[in-house]
Amino acid sequence: MVLLPEVFGREAYLMLNLDVGVCSEVVGVVATNPPWVVDVFPGIADEGRLPRNFGYRKNEFPFIYRYVYSRFGSEGAKCLVLYFILYHIEKLLRRGYDTEVIKESVKALVESYIDECRIKLQGELYDIAARSLSQVLSSVPERINEVVELVEGEYRQDPFDTLVEASTDFISMELHLVLYRKGYRGKRPFSIPREFFQERTGEC
Amino acid sequence: MLSKAKQILRRRLEKAVAGGEVKNLQAPLELINNVRKKTAMAETFPEVIQVLKTEADENPEFGRLLGLIEVSAREATGDLGELEPSIKINTAKIPGSNGTLALSIEYNIKFNGDRTLRGTIAELVFKRVYPQLLGRLRCCSTTELALALRFCGEIVLKDIAIEDINAIILEYVRHLNMAREMLGLEKRSEAVLSNVLSSSELIRTYLPSRCLLCLDRAIPSNFVETDIKVAIKKNDEDRGIGYHTVHLILCNNCLRIAQEKGYITTYRPYKVIRERNPLFYETIMRLVRLVKILAHYEALSILSKIDDKAKTFLFEIYAWAGSGAHPFDFFCVDEQGGKYLVDVVSTRDYAGELAPLTKCEKEVAEEARKLGFKILVPVVRFLDNWTVKVELIEEKQASNHPSASP
Numbered sequence: 001m002v003l004l005p006e007v008f009g010r011e012a013y014l015m016l017n018l019d020v021g022v023c024s025e026v027v028g029v030v031a032t033n034p035p036w037v038v039d040v041f042p043g044i045a046d047e048g049r050l051p052r053n054f055g056y057r058k059n060e061f062p063f064i065y066r067y068v069y070s071r072f073g074s075e076g077a078k079c080l081v082l083y084f085i086l087y088h089i090e091k092l093l094r095r096g097y098d099t100e101v102i103k104e105s106v107k108a109l110v111e112s113y114i115d116e117c118r119i120k121l122q123g124e125l126y127d128i129a130a131r132s133l134s135q136v137l138s139s140v141p142e143r144i145n146e147v148v149e150l151v152e153g154e155y156r157q158d159p160f161d162t163l164v165e166a167s168t169d170f171i172s173m174e175l176h177l178v179l180y181r182k183g184y185r186g187k188r189p190f191s192i193p194r195e196f197f198q199e200r201t202g203e204c
Numbered sequence: 205m206l207s208k209a210k211q212i213l214r215r216r217l218e219k220a221v222a223g224g225e226v227k228n229l230q231a232p233l234e235l236i237n238n239v240r241k242k243t244a245m246a247e248t249f250p251e252v253i254q255v256l257k258t259e260a261d262e263n264p265e266f267g268r269l270l271g272l273i274e275v276s277a278r279e280a281t282g283d284l285g286e287l288e289p290s291i292k293i294n295t296a297k298i299p300g301s302n303g304t305l306a307l308s309i310e311y312n313i314k315f316n317g318d319r320t321l322r323g324t325i326a327e328l329v330f331k332r333v334y335p336q337l338l339g340r341l342r343c344c345s346t347t348e349l350a351l352a353l354r355f356c357g358e359i360v361l362k363d364i365a366i367e368d369i370n371a372i373i374l375e376y377v378r379h380l381n382m383a384r385e386m387l388g389l390e391k392r393s394e395a396v397l398s399n400v401l402s403s404s405e406l407i408r409t410y411l412p413s414r415c416l417l418c419l420d421r422a423i424p425s426n427f428v429e430t431d432i433k434v435a436i437k438k439n440d441e442d443r444g445i446g447y448h449t450v451h452l453i454l455c456n457n458c459l460r461i462a463q464e465k466g467y468i469t470t471y472r473p474y475k476v477i478r479e480r481n482p483l484f485y486e487t488i489m490r491l492v493r494l495v496k497i498l499a500h501y502e503a504l505s506i507l508s509k510i511d512d513k514a515k516t517f518l519f520e521i522y523a524w525a526g527s528g529a530h531p532f533d534f535f536c537v538d539e540q541g542g543k544y545l546v547d548v549v550s551t552r553d554y555a556g557e558l559a560p561l562t563k564c565e566k567e568v569a570e571e572a573r574k575l576g577f578k579i580l581v582p583v584v585r586f587l588d589n590w591t592v593k594v595e596l597i598e599e600k601q602a603s604n605h606p607s608a609s610p
Contacts, residue, residue: 059558096233101241119597159229164214166236167273171209174277179205182281193249199257 011150012086013079016139023079026072030055030064030083040067056084058112062120065113065129074132081136085109089151096166103144110137177201209280216272225268235259235266314552314586319559326550326584327533329592334536337582337596343536343546344503346522350530352503353523356496359504360515366508369501373401376494383417383487387461392419401498408498415455416491417462450492509537514575521568531565536580543577545569550584558583561599569599 013023029035034050040063055064061084069077088109092102110133117129140147177200180192220226242255260267313321327345334343344352353360366372377398381391401408414420454462462468467484469475478485497504507515522530534546547565549558561569569579578598585593 096236097240098237101237159233160214160217163217163229163233163236164210166233167213167269168206168210170236170270170273171213171277172206174274175205175209175281178277178281195250195253199253 012147013082015143015146015150016078016082016136018079018082019075022072022075023083026068026076026079027083029068029071030080035067040064053087055080056087058109058116061113062117062129065117066121066125069125069128074128077129078132078136081110081113081133082140084113085136085140086147086151089148090155093148093152093155094157094162094165095168096162099145099148102148103141106144107137107141110140205280209276212279213272213276216276220268220272226265232265232269235263235269239266322550322552322586323548325586327548329584329594330534330546330548330582333594334534334582337594338536338538340538341536341544342506342509342538343534343544344506345534346530346532348500348503349507349518349535350522352500352507353519356500356504357519357523359493359497360507361519366497366501366505369505370398370402372494372497372501373398376401376491376498379487379491379494380417383484383491386467386484386487387417387458387465389417389458389461405502408501410499411495412499413453415458416452416488416495417458418455420455450489452488452492503535506535506537509541510543511541514543514577517572517575531562531568544580545572545577546580546582548582548584550586552586 010020013020031052034052034054037048037050040050040054050064055061065077065080068080072079085106088106089102092105097105114130114133114137117126117133121129173196176192177197180197181201217226217229221229226232239255239259242259243252256270260270313325331343331345334341359366374394377392377394380397381394384391411419459468459474463470467476467481469477476485476488507518510518518535532545533548534544536544536546538544545568547561551558569577573579581597581599583595583597585595587593
């Protein structure tokens with residue numbers, strides 16, 4: 001994350017009546033000083049820290065939610081969700097997406113968090129998570145324009161960079177095609193859809 | 205590589221704006237957003253290609269941008285030269301090998317290994333541990349299921365009861381010895397053969413590829429053809445005299461003896477004529493059927509636990525699917541008649557991305573749920589020091605499966 005977490009999204013936290021002090025601490029834990037692996041996954045013998053923004057991906061979310069909830073309570077957990085939403089919005093804005101798509105994407109993000117919590121959290125903690133996530137789900141999309149404007153106002157990106165970032169998928173597709181034709185299959189092997197290959201190369 | 209291509213694209217865009225080829229940057233951004241929305245709605249890759257083509261034809265601005273992207277990608281990969289292979293091959297001599305060329309391959313399965321390989325390992329892991337996870341379940345792979353449905357479809361659909369394995373083996377040995385007796389061959393020891401077949405699932409699996417009468421392996425030098433078609437003449441009052449064909453594997457020796465005894469014709473296509481040798485015909489047919497049941501016993505015995513509608517459903521899905529294209533990895537039943545379709549997913553760490561159900565699996569899952577199937581998703585996590593962690597999740601809706609986003 002490029003922006004300082006203490007500043008980032010302050011207005012948004014206020015807008016949703018969250019305690020900025022708690023949110024600042026939560027964001028600090030997630031974005032700048034991540035927890036030790038063993039604190040979040042007690043069974044794993046790993047002496048390192050988790051990567052920054054661990055928990056943003058939906059399959060990681062329940063683990064960090066459980067950790068933040070145990071340290072900061074339900075207020076902290078709400079701050080966590082909002083932080084990830086702001087982070088998500090920033091990522092989408094940097095890639096040139098418009099507000100309409102962002103609104104749908106935020107909804108999908110929170111829904112995916114709820115689904116993951118249903119699978120990985122049990123009992124009371126799942127109920128709490130589902131309740132607070134549902135609250136966020138109902139309140140944020142309504143005010144998505146304001147939230148997007150807030151995030152937009154907090155970072156500056158060159159329009160060239162925005163266009164380049166928006167083209168990422170197309171560049172990636174082209175790169176895969178070129179590399180594939182050079183015989184490279186990668187450390188993480190990839191494949192090219194046959195239709196795309198035929199369309200661009202004329203080869204079968 | 206991607207960031208290099210992005211830098212090149214940026215430089216090219218700057219040039220294009222300075223040269224007046226691109227008037228402003230907002231217009232191409234809006235075009236990209238339009239394409240994104242359209243391609244998000246496209247269901248298949250050819251549709252995505254079509255959207256891109258149409259957009260590029262209708263909007264020269266977008267076409268120009270695609271052109272710049274293509275050139276940037278080529279330039280970014282232009283000076284790659286020899287690419288680092290995903291598998292390191294070491295051609296150094298191995299000490300003590302007297303100068304003989306010896307190769308070694310260094311291959312990290314967890315990181316260099318492709319997803320298919322890891323997926324296969326994950327399936328084997330699940331097969332190994334599921335009795336510990338859910339002891340009451342009995343499972344077979346969907347590949348075994350498909351073969352059983354393809355080759356023993358009528359047994360499954362006509363709801364013919366599958367007896368205990370030992371009873372089937374005894375019947376098989378009895379019929380084998382009957383056929384051997386007709387050919388004047390020595391009887392096989394009932395006790396030894398029963399013992400071998402009841403203890404080795406592997407031998408049962410390979411029975412269909414052995415000589416039907418002497419159980420020798422099908423070695424080209426020993427077989428005239430590895431697969432001899434025997435046409436069996438039948439009396440069909442409605443359609444007159446006809447033939448139907450069963451696939452038998454017979455070794456040279458057994459074929460010759462059967463021909464000498466007059467059970468099989470000496471001219472091609474080889475035939476067993478029922479009217480001439482009804483007992484041999486019945487014995488052979490019964491033997492063929494028992495071999496099929498033995499080869500697919502595990503899947504058939506699991507299938508016998510479920511209701512007819514579910515059987516028909518599985519038959520429609522799996523019986524005629526191509527090899528290796530089966531939705532889901534395992535089919536399981538429990539003692540109460542509960543039925544499960546299992547999709548094993550794997551990840552390289554304790555919280556990695558998991559592959560979602562394929563489009564086909566989602567469709568099958570939706571239909572299967574209506575018939576009372578449950579969808580299970582075991583997650584195999586490859587951790588350090590050869591450790592795997594297997595978690596079991598029941599998926600209640602298609603959207604609940606761990607998907608790739610964000």
